[in-house]
Amino acid sequence: xxxxxxxxxxxxxxxxxxxxxxxxxxxxxxxxxxxxxxxxxxxxxxxxxxxxxxxxxxxxxxxxxxxxxxxxxxxxxxxxxxxxxxxxxxxxxxxxxxxxxxxxxxxxxxxxxxxxxxxxxxxxxxxxxxxxxxxxxxxxxxxxxxxxxxxxxxxxxxxxxxxxxxxxxxxxxxxxxxxxxxxxxxxxxxxxxxxxxxxxxxxxxxxxxxxxxxxxxxxxxxxxxxxxxxxxxxxxxxxxxxxxxxxxxxxxxxxxxxxxxxxxxxxxxxxxxxxxxxxxxxxxxxxxxxxxxxxxxxxxxxxxxxxxxxxxxxxxxxxxxxxxxxxxxxxxxxxxxxxxxxxxxxxxxxxxxxxxxxxxxxxxxxxxxxxxxxxxxxxxxxxxxxxxxxxxxxxxx
Ligand SMILES: *Cc1c(COP(=O)(O)O)cnc(C)c1O
Numbered sequence: 001x002x003x004x005x006x007x008x009x010x011x012x013x014x015x016x017x018x019x020x021x022x023x024x025x026x027x028x029x030x031x032x033x034x035x036x037x038x039x040x041x042x043x044x045x046x047x048x049x050x051x052x053x054x055x056x057x058x059x060x061x062x063x064x065x066x067x068x069x070x071x072x073x074x075x076x077x078x079x080x081x082x083x084x085x086x087x088x089x090x091x092x093x094x095x096x097x098x099x100x101x102x103x104x105x106x107x108x109x110x111x112x113x114x115x116x117x118x119x120x121x122x123x124x125x126x127x128x129x130x131x132x133x134x135x136x137x138x139x140x141x142x143x144x145x146x147x148x149x150x151x152x153x154x155x156x157x158x159x160x161x162x163x164x165x166x167x168x169x170x171x172x173x174x175x176x177x178x179x180x181x182x183x184x185x186x187x188x189x190x191x192x193x194x195x196x197x198x199x200x201x202x203x204x205x206x207x208x209x210x211x212x213x214x215x216x217x218x219x220x221x222x223x224x225x226x227x228x229x230x231x232x233x234x235x236x237x238x239x240x241x242x243x244x245x246x247x248x249x250x251x252x253x254x255x256x257x258x259x260x261x262x263x264x265x266x267x268x269x270x271x272x273x274x275x276x277x278x279x280x281x282x283x284x285x286x287x288x289x290x291x292x293x294x295x296x297x298x299x300x301x302x303x304x305x306x307x308x309x310x311x312x313x314x315x316x317x318x319x320x321x322x323x324x325x326x327x328x329x330x331x332x333x334x335x336x337x338x339x340x341x342x343x344x345x346x347x348x349x350x351x352x353x354x355x356x357x358x359x360x361x362x363x364x365x366x367x368x369x370x371x372x373x374x375x376x377x378x379x380x381x382x383x384x385x386x387x388x389x390x391x392x393x394x395x396x397x
Contacts (some may be wrong), residue, residue: 001025001037022352029056032374034357039242041381042352045368046359050191050223053250053334054295055371061253064291065284072283074083077276081100081285090293091261094232096241098263101270102281106248112275113185113246114141117216118161120269121182121308129176130186131167133193133362136185136220136311145185168198170205177209179330183244184209188234191223194365195330195337199222203240210243216266218244223335226250227296227372230306230333237332248279251293252288285391297371304371305361308379314384324394334374340393347389356385 001006001023008023025037032055034042047056054061056296068083075081087098103109118126128145137140138158143151147164163181165172167190184206190196219242224234228250231237235245243266248258256279261350262270296302313331316338320326328339340347344360351358359367366386370379 003188006210007037021152024352030197030354031055032371032377032378040392041144042355042357043378043387044357044368046357047369047371047384048254049286049359050228050369051249051254053226053369053372055373056254058253058292058295058373060295060298060395061255061288061291065255068287070282071247074189074279074282076278077280081281081286083282083283083290084281085290087115087281087286087293090290091161091247091259094293095261096263097237097265098261100281100286101260101275102283102285103258103260103277104248104279105137105258106220106246108138108277109222109246109248109260110136110142110185111139112260112270112277113218113220113244114145114159115259115275116183116244116266116270117183117218119271119274120266125182126179127161128182129163129165129173129181130185130382131190132164132287133160133167133190133196134187134220134348135190135192136187137222146324167193167196168202172210173206173209177213177215181213181327182214183218185218187219187220187222187224188228188238188240188336189332190371191335191367192361194339194362195367197330197332197334198238200240200391201255202236203235203238206307207240207262216243218242218246220246222246222248224332225367226292227302227305228307228333228369229333230302232296232302234332244289252285255285255288257285257289264392273365297301301372305334308370308372308374311376311379312336312368312383315379315387319390320388321385323387323390325390334370334372336368336370337361338368340366340390342393346385347393350389350392354385354389356382358386 028035053391062344133145137144144159163176225247229237244262251257316329330337344366359368
């Protein structure tokens with residue numbers, strides 16, 4: 001798009017500029033490919049910021065949503081809808097049992113978790129331990145839980161009661177626990193923080209601490225959940241079960257939806273009247289959520305994602321050996337971070353110029369969140385572009 005394009009002009013005039021947007025207007029997508037208004041095709045290694053884990057417009061989800069909108073768009077949670085119960089059952093059966101609360105986004109799921117653990121710990125316990133480099137969303141509670149000073153600037157006073165520990169430091173967590181602590185909240189793999197993968201021992205240690213001090217262990221699986229890691233949920237990759245889990249992003253394949261799951265023993269703490277979400281678990285989200293789970297099952301996508309992750313791993317490890325600009329490759333399934341020795345913004349721009357969509361987080365980490373149903377030739381093609389661009393970065397520096 002040129003700078004005098006009507007789309008850009010309308011944005012400039014009427015849309016609050018809180019996002020840094022590229023001058024590209026996307027109009028259509030299918031699988032791991034998207035097209036812009038000028039008809040240019042892009043290969044998408046970051047579809048929907050992690051929301052489109054089944055790629056753009058997965059047919060079962062499209063069909064389920066189309067059918068649903070013609071039948072019933074919204075009903076409040078004063079009534080029962082069969083699909084919401086069915087969705088909860090499927091999530092429960094694929095995770096640790098228990099029950100679901102539905103909302104519309106990741107930050108809302110975490111707000112529900114914050115309220116739940118406080119209600120469960122009331123009246124004496126309210127403090128929650130979270131981790132540096134974590135990310136939990138943009139509402140004030142979730143922002144306060146997010147231990148990254150850059151997201152707090154100018155917002156004070158924040159919601160009280162959060163205590164921050166270095167990610168991976170069990171001793172620090174131990175020291176922060178007191179009589180008022182009710183929970184430990186973390187992403188089992190930090191996403192926005194740069195695809196930081198903890199050791200199994202760290203998560204096991206947190207589980208032990210939580211049990212010893214009767215704290216609730218909350219996993220924010222908003223980015224890691226629904227198959228991203230090659231398992232339904234990242235906690236299954238590590239074999240460490242949380243008491244509470246939050247989900248969103250890929251939960252409904254791109255339709256807005258969020259959920260909190262917890263055990264049947266803890267669930268009653270979120271008692272009637274204490275929490276709600278008007279749109280939570282609505283018929284469209286439920287239809288999309290169910291179709292998402294069915295697609296993963298019926299198309300065997302966990303196994304496919306594990307295979308494709310191996311192809312990524314081989315390509316990226318090779319790249320890292322050839323190109324010193326790559327400091328480290330971190331990957332679990334379809335969650336990939338390439339730590340560079342320099343800033344990554346130019347890499348993202350140059351990939352965009354070559355019609356490959358990627359992301360950079362924490363300024364030096366190239367992040368890829370590819371679709372689970374990506375195909376091998378797409379991986380090879382995108383990695384060719386990435387390698388060419390990264391090779392260019394080296395020769396420039
Ligand atoms: C994206 C993200 C959130 C926030 O989700 P929203 O839907 O944008 O509110 C929370 N936690 C994690 C781990 C995320 O990646």
